[in-house]
Amino acid sequence: MESEHFKAAELRCRHCGRAGVRRELLDVLETLRAKAGPLKVNSAYRCPEHPIEARKPKPGFHTRGLAADLVPLAMPLRTFYDVVRTEPRIKGIGVDQAAGYIHVDVREASESILWVYRNGRAVVTTEPFQEVGNG
Numbered sequence: 001m002e003s004e005h006f007k008a009a010e011l012r013c014r015h016c017g018r019a020g021v022r023r024e025l026l027d028v029l030e031t032l033r034a035k036a037g038p039l040k041v042n043s044a045y046r047c048p049e050h051p052i053e054a055r056k057p058k059p060g061f062h063t064r065g066l067a068a069d070l071v072p073l074a075m076p077l078r079t080f081y082d083v084v085r086t087e088p089r090i091k092g093i094g095v096d097q098a099a100g101y102i103h104v105d106v107r108e109a110s111e112s113i114l115w116v117y118r119n120g121r122a123v124v125t126t127e128p129f130q131e132v133g134n135g
């Protein structure tokens with residue numbers, strides 16, 4: 001599966017090349033792209049055997065084709081975060097300020113959840129940018 005601005009190759013599992021991104025995620029990626037300009041996809045679909053998923057107690061939303069890790073190429077991460085927050089279909093938002101990307105997912109949920117990555121671990125927060133300082 002691919003869309004106007006996202007090619008099948010960048011959405012596939014980087015470990016085995018399998019495809020698995022869902023249309024509802026791709027629609028949200030296009031919406032973000034329209035508001036934020038070009039986005040680099042660090043990771044979208046990941047199969048359950050992908051090394052990052054394999055070491056989790058339970059596979060995450062990437063394995064269901066519902067998550068992507070995005071690097072904004074045309075604006076600062078903080079500004080991109082504000083754009084991400086305007087999209088109600090995004091229910092999971094994880095900010096990795098050190099690595100310069102934001103995880104977004106379109107899980108089924110009534111409330112959204114926010115977290116930051118600290119020392120490689122996801123830590124739930126309500127203010128991702130205050131949590132990690134002003135950097």
Ligand SMILES: [Zn+2]
Pocket residue numbers: 013014015016017018046047048049050
């Ligand atoms: Zn794989």
